[in-house]
Amino acid sequence: MREQVGDKKVLLALPGGVDSSVVAALLIKAIGKQLICVHVNHGLMRKGESEQVVDVFENQMDANLVYVDATDRFLDKLVDVDEPEAKRKIIGAEFIRVFEEEARKVGLTIWQYFAVVPDFRATGVREGKRAYDWPCIIRCINTVDVMTAEVPELDWALPKRITARVTAEVPGICRVCYDLTPKPVGTVEWE
Template sequence: MARKLGGVVVLDFGAINAQMAAKAIRQLNIYCEVLPYTAGVERIQALQPKALVYQRGMACGERTLGRDVPAATAELGLPVLDLKDADCDSTTLKAFLVGKCGLKQDWTTEAFIAETVEDLRAQIGDKKVLLAMSGGVDSSVCAALLHRAVGKQLTCVFVDHGCMRKDEPKQIAEVFRDGFGINLISVDAEARFLDKLKGVTDPEHKRKIIGEEFIRVFEEEARKLGELDYFVQGTIYPDIIESGWEGGKSVKAHHNVGGLPERIDFKGILEPVKYLFKDEVRQVGEALGIPAVITNRQPFPGPGLAVRCLGELTKEKLDILRDADAIFREAMDVEGWAVKANQFFAVLTNVQSVGVTNDARTYGYVICLRAVQTLDFMIAKVVPLPIEFLTKVAGEIATRVPGPD
């Protein structure tokens, strides 16, 4: 949706961070796409670029240095900025792209929304659309875009597998059903999922069970709605980039669905934000009026708290983790540490420790608190939270969260 021709093509030579140059270019409100440097000239020319940027050099990683530009690419005759002789900063990029190549700085959030809504209306017509709502940023922005485009033709299904963070199911209903007026179906499937997960301790096995069961629940709800024409996926641009490098891995499916439901015959797939980076998705969400509690939500795995609750899952353990996590996240916000961390959450270990409360012996779970700084959610470093803050939070959790029976 809203793919713009006539912009810039970044040819990636295997950079450590394949998104680096593209993000810097888009911050100048200039549209660009990333292709592997081995891409054929037909693939490059299809985007009608006005300039090429070679993403290679020491700043991009040593492995980019020994790779040469294919002869056919070099013969295209397009203006080239080679990051092996130039810096990837806004001044250099603007001088080349705007000053030398004459590109316009017109790729804005507002323009993206207007073009995408127009494209969706034209493609969908009077057909029906189904979206799997996870409550994450990507599916939320997709829902808001589709609702603006086709209104009541959109139905969203939210499956609560019992592993969401505290009050998230309620927030999702309040924002999208009550606030936006979206046709949202909420399914409380906690008991069903916990029954399937009984006795399972391996995190990857949990992921697989939750993913498969989610599809089954989703299919059941979809069949109740009758004939549906389009299915919405929250693919974003990093997924596309990852799939394009030397054949790479395939584009990931919807975060919660884990793949297109095979037992439902859709006429087409809609991916409204497939050319946006995560920060751009958040900006679109803000412009669409989605509240910060959704747009600023930290990345959250599809299986939710299931992979942050070690050992076998039980409702009791998940409730303990939910409350402890909420206390920690609230304290991070109140004490001003949230702005210094990109992700922070609690983990319920499968270790229990002896203590004394109100003159009675207790045998409670050990809670781990994690806070990290990261630019790409691949490489991270610890946020140095002060011991006074951690002691205060630990005390709050110990006194406010009921332990196991």
């Protein structure tokens, strides 16, 4: 990762869920302050969730964290909207707008890679013994509006390097998979 990033900056949306938090922790370890994490509080978070993200990533991990309180902005967009799918689209589109604004402030463009560790185990082998550890699913997408997303073709050497590093350096991971599902059919995030 250090080699690929070089002296550039990396921008990461950090809502605070498992997926983005794992990616942030790995990137902080790899590139430190070159990572810029953006946490957008849209006013619909669980109680104390934004404060926890700030505490963990800014205070404990010394991350380069940008906290954006966009509560009023999001809630104003949702006034008189009752249909759940319409709300989801409004929230998604507004999140992208806020994130793009923050990206412009630091002179970066948006693309996304992330990892998912599902709640099931797989069989692997470590040190000559069976190991029942977790798989890690890598997802890379290109999107403009988050309503649709394409999976880019990667140089095969990149996922192979990611797999080698993750299985060697992350305890409890025995398998790395690459998610090829576009949106629609799949969603951007894993739920």
